[in-house]
Amino acid sequence: xxxxxxxxxxxxxxxxxxxxxxxxxxxxxxxxxxxxxxxxxxxxxxxxxxxxxxxxxxxxxxxxxxxxxxxxxxxxxxxxxxxxxxxxxxxxxxxxxxxxxxxxxxxxxxxxxxxxxxxxxxxxxxxxxxxxxxxxxxxxxxxxxxxxxxxxxxxxxxxxxxxxxxxxxxxxxxxxxxxxxxxxxxxxxxxxxxxxxxxxxxxxxxxxxxxxxxxxxxxxxxxxxxxxxxxxxxxxxxxxxxxxxxxxxxxxxxxxxxxxxxxxxxxxxxxxxxxxxxxxxxxxxxxxxxxxxxxxxxxxxxxxxxxxxxxxxxxxxxxxxxxxxxxxxxxxxxxxxxxxxxxxxxxxxxxxxxxxxxxxxxxxxxxxxxxxxxxxxxxxxxxxxxxxxxxxxxxxxxxxxxxxxxxxxxxxxxxxxxxxxxxxxxxxxxxxxxxxxxxxxxxxxxxxxxxxxxxxxxxxxxxxxxxxxxxxxxxxxxxxxxxxxxxxxxxxxxxxxxxxxxxxxxxxxxxxxxxxxxxxxxxxxxxxxxxxxxxxxxxxxxxxxxxxxxxxxxxxxxxxxxxxxxxxxxxxxxxxxxxxxxx
Numbered sequence: 001x002x003x004x005x006x007x008x009x010x011x012x013x014x015x016x017x018x019x020x021x022x023x024x025x026x027x028x029x030x031x032x033x034x035x036x037x038x039x040x041x042x043x044x045x046x047x048x049x050x051x052x053x054x055x056x057x058x059x060x061x062x063x064x065x066x067x068x069x070x071x072x073x074x075x076x077x078x079x080x081x082x083x084x085x086x087x088x089x090x091x092x093x094x095x096x097x098x099x100x101x102x103x104x105x106x107x108x109x110x111x112x113x114x115x116x117x118x119x120x121x122x123x124x125x126x127x128x129x130x131x132x133x134x135x136x137x138x139x140x141x142x143x144x145x146x147x148x149x150x151x152x153x154x155x156x157x158x159x160x161x162x163x164x165x166x167x168x169x170x171x172x173x174x175x176x177x178x179x180x181x182x183x184x185x186x187x188x189x190x191x192x193x194x195x196x197x198x199x200x201x202x203x204x205x206x207x208x209x210x211x212x213x214x215x216x217x218x219x220x221x222x223x224x225x226x227x228x229x230x231x232x233x234x235x236x237x238x239x240x241x242x243x244x245x246x247x248x249x250x251x252x253x254x255x256x257x258x259x260x261x262x263x264x265x266x267x268x269x270x271x272x273x274x275x276x277x278x279x280x281x282x283x284x285x286x287x288x289x290x291x292x293x294x295x296x297x298x299x300x301x302x303x304x305x306x307x308x309x310x311x312x313x314x315x316x317x318x319x320x321x322x323x324x325x326x327x328x329x330x331x332x333x334x335x336x337x338x339x340x341x342x343x344x345x346x347x348x349x350x351x352x353x354x355x356x357x358x359x360x361x362x363x364x365x366x367x368x369x370x371x372x373x374x375x376x377x378x379x380x381x382x383x384x385x386x387x388x389x390x391x392x393x394x395x396x397x398x399x400x401x402x403x404x405x406x407x408x409x410x411x412x413x414x415x416x417x418x419x420x421x422x423x424x425x426x427x428x429x430x431x432x433x434x435x436x437x438x439x440x441x442x443x444x445x446x447x448x449x450x451x452x453x454x455x456x457x458x459x460x461x462x463x464x465x466x467x468x469x470x471x472x473x474x475x476x477x478x479x480x481x482x483x484x485x486x487x488x489x490x491x492x493x494x495x496x497x498x499x500x501x502x503x504x505x506x507x508x509x510x511x512x513x514x515x516x517x518x519x520x521x522x523x524x525x526x527x528x529x530x531x532x533x534x535x536x537x538x539x540x541x542x543x544x545x546x547x548x549x550x551x552x553x554x555x556x557x558x559x560x561x562x563x564x565x566x567x568x569x570x571x572x573x574x575x576x577x578x579x580x581x582x583x
Contacts, residue, residue: 091198098157099468110418116193118471120162125154128186131176141169167196167478193480205535210576212538216569217259219545229278243308246298249279250323251563257329284342293369296345298323307426317360321386347390358405375429378440379406422496437496438469442509446516487553502551505564507533508571515575
């Protein structure tokens with residue numbers, strides 16, 4: 001295996017036309033901070049891609065587009081300095097734009113429980129009788145410096161002072177003023193953390209992304225509680241997270257099918273598919289019986305570990321379609337019709353349970369089919385994928401309508417309200433805006449970016465949604481004080497408001513979203529953000545290939561969530577695909 005430095009040297013030479021693609025090494029591996037587009041590309045193609053990639057950046061900062069062309073590709077410090085100065089200036093300029101600012105009677109205020117902001121926020125402060133203006137005083141807690149401006153309403157964004165506010169905690173006071181400029185009663189206060197903006201370069205990775213993903217799949221395959229499926233055919237008691245079968249075992253099936261396509265040795269390929277079969281057979285056998293209210297749906301909870309006992313008998317509807325897609329991947333690999341049947345049975349039940357609004361109750365009692373709470377699923381792309389695959393396999397066009405309805409629900413619901421509710425099987429469902437997360441909006445931003453190719457009007461909305469995910473959940477440096485933040489490994493992404501801590505799959509959410517944004521726009525900022533997070537994942541990866549779930553002091557002591565690890569490997573693969581693609 002070549003080192004990252006050696007591979008990057010070869011890639012730089014290929015970019016310069018010195019080394020042919022067939023001269024050795026992995027042409028797809030890995031990134032280096034200087035390179036945006038994979039080589040070899042003819043100079044006219046490079047210039048065309050650069051023009052598109054930097055269009056937004058040069059609109060934000062006063063640097064002519066032609067300035068960077070002379071540095072492409074660059075191998076010297078001066079060129080690298082210009083490149084990063086340009087990217088960082090653009091990132092700083094873009095961070096001054098408010099994201100979905102609330103307004104009474106208009107856009108909802110989504111940030112009542114937000115802790116940090118990269119972009120200037122606006123808060124749901126209430127107008128005061130007889131006030132004609134409002135004085136905003138933002139005191140930077142560490143320095144004691146006040147940053148002051150006046151506005152006509154108490155809910156205006158903090159745009160006027162945002163550039164001058166250093167990273168750190170801020171105590172905001174909004175004071176109503178009368179016509180003479182005198183303070184009225186009714187001050188309103190809010191404290192928050194002014195978060196750091198992206199500022200590269202960040203440390204490099206230690207191996208190519210595709211290689212890191214392959215090592216991860218191999219590491220999962222070798223885990224004792226994964227290998228035990230070969231002999232026991234049941235979940236091992238040694239791994240407590242099997243108490244969430246649809247989520248964990250569904251992900252394991254997918255991972256073993258994938259590893260069977262990657263493994264070098266025939267025995268490993270055979271055993272990987274055997275593990276996939278054994279785990280799928282167990283999940284199918286322990287799903288709801290035919291004729292039950294939730295017929296054929298796999299169990300969300302099993303046994304008594306973690307929260308499984310607390311939520312026994314409930315089925316969380318975000319997991320059955322993922323399990324069904326895993327069955328279909330196993331069917332594609334084996335052509336065993338029972339997995340096709342199992343997947344289509346789930347699709348049929350989901351179709352029957354789909355609400356008129358296009359979604360589902362988040363949690364449903366298995367005994368009677370009634371909702372546990374009023375919360376509604378925020379469907380991700382795997383719902384659409386399952387229904388479209390069901391339509392293709394059966395010829396039943398009603399599945400296509402089901403697929404379209406899932407996206408329409410998000411477009412008309414969470415995308416309007418920005419109530420991107422955290423939906424996790426080990427957390428209690430919450431009222432609106434109490435516990436937001438970024439996985440679902442990050443995925444939906446990718447959907448919008450893809451659609452924007454045919455519908456350009458969606459592009460600004462896709463950008464804003466992805467920026468919101470970064471604003472609320474991405475930590476580039478100088479984290480806020482929370483939980484184990486002194487030991488957070490940076491850069492990273494946080495999971496949800498109620499578990500505001502760095503998780504590998506949260507970084508993967510952002511890697512995938514930034515990569516997908518880059519695939520459409522070819523803008524360097526998106527690629528560099530994806531690479532910064534992905535490089536850190538490779539640095540966190542263990543020698544055995546596994547990736548820790550927790551990017552903090554528990555990295556080598558906490559229980560790893562298999563689904564998170566597998567999703568992270570998938571995100572690394574996606575970034576490699578995007579970087580390898582040709583125009």
